[in-house]
Amino acid sequence: MNIRENVPISELTTMRLGGNARYVIEITNEDEVEPAYAFADDKELPVYVLGSGSNIIGRDGGFDGVILVNKIMGMGVYDEERDGTIELFANSGELLDDFVAYSVARGWHGIEALSAIPGTVGAAPVQNVGAYGQDIAQSLVLVRAYDQLLEEFVDIPVYDMDLSYRHSIFNSGDKVGRYFITKVVVRLNHDKMEPPFYNSLQAWLDEHGVTEYTPEMIRHAVCEIRAAKLPDPAMIASSGSFFKNVYLTSDEEIEAAKARGIPVWDGGKIPSGWLIEHAGLKGQVFHGMRVSDKASLVLINESARDYADLAAAREEIIRIVREKFGYTLEQEPMELGE
Ligand SMILES: Cc1cc2nc3c(=O)[nH]c(=O)nc-3n(C[C@H](O)[C@H](O)[C@H](O)COP(=O)(O)OP(=O)(O)OC[C@H]3O[C@@H](n4cnc5c(N)ncnc54)[C@H](O)[C@@H]3O)c2cc1C
The missing domain is CATH 3.30.465.10 (Uridine Diphospho-n-acetylenolpyruvylglucosamine Reductase; domain 3)
Structure with a gap:
């Protein structure tokens, strides 16, 4: 087992924030899983399983436990x-x-x-x-x-x-x-996806005159759309979509939203990116965190010093959207540490 001590969570996560984890063990094989849990048991420490860290935000106090970084291939x-x-x-x-x-x-x-x-x-x-x-x-x-x-x-x-x-x-x-x-x-x-597709995918297919919806073609289209608007985690620190979409559950809520000109899709989903953009936040920077100017749902860590900066940015965005539209946004990525 490859065991490292006092490893910054910021190095293991794509938002690049967070204090130290006490131990980090890389797991490359199923046989290493039980011994890794036994190691943590011996030390009476909690375990946290991590993949690429693209949906986890590290907190400043770090993690007094054992992170298992998953590298089991095949x-x-x-x-x-x-x-x-x-x-x-x-x-x-x-x-x-x-x-x-x-x-x-x-x-x-x-x-x-x-x-x-x-x-x-x-x-x-x-x-x-x-x-x-x-x-x-x-x-x-x-x-x-x-x-x-x-x-x-x-x-x-x-x-x-x-x-x-x-x-x-x-x-x-x-x-x-x-x-x-x-x-x-x-x-x-071997069935294929059939139109109508998700809005931006449909627009791309129409624009490129595509009528054969093979898995290869859909993959190609999706990769192109994503590359044009979403940050590459290897180059830019983010966790992708930072907020979940808002889901309305009653017909009254849906009708009220529509009456105010707010888009409601799939019988109740309000795209939170639309709310953020129409609250005037697109491209703005709060405490070192930028609301992406290509995809408003994405927060980019440009110069946040720590998790506290991100938390302050999050609260400001939530407050502004709530004051403008009355909906409370919820964070999508989970958090790790104290
Ligand atoms: C630029 C960008 C774009 C994104 N776009 C999308 C998108 O379109 N749709 C979408 O759904 N998500 C999206 N995400 C979020 C992210 O890609 C997904 O949540 C992804 O599944 C996270 O994988 P990971 O290996 O990085 O997980 P991690 O961030 O390492 O872990 C995420 C959670 O899963 C748990 N976990 C990880 N591996 C295991 C395991 N083997 N066993 C048990 N628990 C485990 C962790 O404990 C943690 O709670 C995006 C993220 C970024 C940065």
């Missing part, structure tokens, strides 16, 4: 092709985009719109990653995971994960932190 066929469907697996340390590329190259449909989402395969079920009309829930079959409570590996079928918009048993409720996901299995098919 992918392939889980269950052979049958009646036009196939089950593919990826071990959880693989990048999600590499898994998407692998499936698309073989002509399979189901996760092509998840192209270019940063992060590892193992994190995909945690917040049910989604983009351009697809989410991982639509294809997921099961995950294999180390269960810290039972101290054994278990298979968790998709119907036990309670997946919905940015939500699962892995990020909400009493099972948070209990599992280290080591393998993800998806079921894919």
Whole structure:
């Protein structure tokens, strides 16, 4: 086991904030998982599982525990092709985009719109990653995971994960932190995505005269759209979308929003990027954090000194949007440390 001591969380996360973690262990193989938990047990320290750190914000006080950085690689066929469907697996340390590329190259449909989402395969079920009309829930079959409570590996079928918009048993409720996901299995098919597509994807396809919606073409379109507006985490510090979209639940709320000229999609979703932009915040800088001028939902860490700066920026943005529209934005990325 490769064990490092006193490692800045800022080095492990794409927002590049956060104090030190007491220990960091890189896990490259399923066999290393149990010994790593035993190491933490011996020292009576909590464990935190990390992928690429693209949806986690480190806090200034650091983490007095053991971070397991997931690098378990490998992918392939889980269950052979049958009646036009196939089950593919990826071990959880693989990048999600590499898994998407692998499936698309073989002509399979189901996760092509998840192209270019940063992060590892193992994190995909945690917040049910989604983009351009697809989410991982639509294809997921099961995950294999180390269960810290039972101290054994278990298979968790998709119907036990309670997946919905940015939500699962892995990020909400009493099972948070209990599992280290080591393998993800998806079921894919040869059907194609059909129009109407998500607005920006439809616009790109129309503009380029595309009428053949192969997985390769959708992947190409999504990669182009994302590259034009979203920051590359290798170059620019951010966690992607910083706020969740607002979901309205009653017809009255939906009608009231529409009457004020606020866009409401998919029967209740208000794009929070629209609210931020129409509150006049696009491109503005608060405490070293810039509201991206290409995608208002994205906060970029230009010169924040610490988590406290980010928290101050977040509160100001939430306050301004609430005063203007009456909706309270909620942060999407989770937080790590004290
Ligand atoms: C520029 C940018 C664009 C983005 N665009 C999108 C988008 O379009 N759609 C979208 O849904 N998200 C998007 N994100 C968010 C992010 O890419 C996803 O949440 C991704 O799944 C995070 O993967 P990760 O490996 O970096 O996870 P991390 O940030 O390392 O971890 C995220 C959470 O998952 C848990 N976790 C990670 N791995 C495991 C594991 N193996 N077992 C158990 N728990 C685990 C962690 O404990 C943590 O709670 C974007 C982020 C950025 C920076």
